[in-house]
Amino acid sequence: CLWCNMAEETAAAPAALPLRVDHKTWFSAERTFVGWMHLSLITGGTAFALVAIGQSPSNQILGLLLLVPSVFLAGWGAQTYRVRCASLELQRFDAITDTVGPLVAVILMTIVAALNTFLGIRKYLDSL
Numbered sequence: 001c002l003w004c005n006m007a008e009e010t011a012a013a014p015a016a017l018p019l020r021v022d023h024k025t026w027f028s029a030e031r032t033f034v035g036w037m038h039l040s041l042i043t044g045g046t047a048f049a050l051v052a053i054g055q056s057p058s059n060q061i062l063g064l065l066l067l068v069p070s071v072f073l074a075g076w077g078a079q080t081y082r083v084r085c086a087s088l089e090l091q092r093f094d095a096i097t098d099t100v101g102p103l104v105a106v107i108l109m110t111i112v113a114a115l116n117t118f119l120g121i122r123k124y125l126d127s128l
Helices: 002-016 023-053 057-089 100-127
Strands: none
Touching: 023 057, 023 100, 057 100
C-alpha cells in the first residue's frame, strides 16, 4: 500500500535525525547534582552535630543513624550525575527521570524521623 509505506518512512525519519543536546540540559544535570549534595551536607552536618553535641546516648545513636541517609544521598547524587552525563554525551535522553532515588531518600528519612519520635517518647516515659 502506498500510504502505508509513506507512514512507515515518516515515522522512521525523526529517529534517523541526530539529536542535539541543548546546553541547558547539561546545566540541569549539574543543578540536580548540586541539589543532592546540598541535602547530603545538611543531613550529614546534622548527624555530626548530634553525635558531637548529643547529651544522651539516644541522640548520639540517632546521629549515627542519620549518617546512613547522608551517605546514600551523596552516593546517589554522584551516580545519577555520572549516568546522566554519559547519556547526554551519547545524545540519549533515557536517564533523565529518576524515580528510585527520591523514594529511597524519603523512606530513609521517614525511618530516621520515626526512630527519633520513638526515642523521644521513650525518654519522656522513662522520666515519669
